[in-house]
Amino acid sequence: MKKISMLIPCYNEEENIQPISQAVVEVLETQLPQYDYELVFIDNCSQDRTREYIRKVCSANHKIKAILNVTNFGQFNSPFYGMCQTTGDCTITMCCDFQDPVELIPRFVEEWEKGYKIVSGIKTSSKENRLVYWMRSIYYKIIKNMSEVEMIEHFTGFGLYDTSFIKLLRELKDPLPFIRGIVAEYGFKRKDIYYEQPKRRAGKTKNNFYTLYDAAMLSITSYTKVGLRMATFLGFISSIICFIIAIVYLVLKLVRWNDMVMGMAPIAIGVFLIGSIQLFFIGLLGEYILNINKRIMNRPLVVEEERINFDEVE
Incomplete structure (x- = not known):
């Protein structure tokens, strides 16, 4: 039997x-x-x-x-x-x-x-919170496109x-x-x-923002390389853009020395933009390291x- x-x-x-x-x-x-x-x-x-x-x-x-x-x-x-x-x-x-x-x-x-x-x-649909189901649908679409493994939606x-x-x-x-x-x-x-x-x-459901975030990060760090590749590509592209902007400002300043007042706005915008991008990807890199760390410890x-x-x- x-x-x-x-x-x-x-x-x-x-x-x-x-x-x-x-x-x-x-x-x-x-x-x-x-x-x-x-x-x-x-x-x-x-x-x-x-x-x-x-x-x-x-x-x-x-x-x-x-x-x-x-x-x-x-x-x-x-x-x-x-x-x-x-x-x-x-x-x-x-x-x-x-x-x-x-x-x-x-x-x-x-x-x-x-x-x-x-x-x-x-699941084809859910009688639970429609917003949560919609957000899950978006997550499944994203992870399916990012992963080398064909993830199963819902x-x-x-x-x-x-x-x-x-x-x-x-x-x-x-x-x-x-x-x-x-x-x-x-x-x-x-x-x-x-x-x-x-x-x-x-x-009551035991899921909350933290548990859903934990699930999302586990799937991303275990089954995708897109996060790290995106950091590399975006960093390369932003560095090229910043270099071009720097050359343009230098040329304008040399050509129109007295009329070109640079001010603090471009510097502040550039610092905060680049800084926020760096912090985002440092956090993402930390998620990958946390994943590796847990695997190395090999706890029961x-x-x-x-x-x-x-x-x-x-």
Whole structure:
């Protein structure tokens, strides 16, 4: 009997733990009874009653498992680590807040049985904030054009992954895993399933400007060279422009010595313009260095505090 692993990362999702576990188990047991299953929660050190509810659902069903982290390891490390701990023939990852429809689970499995190694859930629209969705669309367009790898637009990681892909993840040993980039980079046989993203069932989104910026910088510094190349080209072009302007001012001053009053405005504008360009690219260069630094330190993806039901005999 083949086994389906469900992975649900969570952080402060006390209102959603029991409903999502019930919904997923119901789909698996009623629509996919020919498969064995496990449902794995990985909690990123929630500060509410999330862990209390996780323990309740784990005690009620020993096929529901949990990994509890000692602290919050971020929105990328924890799900990636959880995927590497699953034991099924395929692993389906989804959010805890019902924004990834549980109704798509049978469809994912159907496509997997046709031979696809990855089945990706792609958002066509969202019932959440339209401005955020629009900004995400712009980001995906930019990163897709900048990257040497063909990035997948509006793919958040929701999907099914064959055990062969999970094996690859275990072998990567990447201290800064970006699952969307990894899926695009390694070119496994993939099927895209399109859906409209519903609203959160309960609770508040954990994404904010910092987390979205962090995701953007991780993708840019991991999968593009455009930032550094742009700094080189822009620096070269601006230096040529400044040289030409300097020659023009020198000639005008020599030809019209008494009438040509230079003043401070050109100097101030030039200093601030060049200075702002330099600061921007120093910051961008710092992002690349930060990426390199984290990879060199090679810290563990996650440190576990507790595991629940992993020792159960199935």
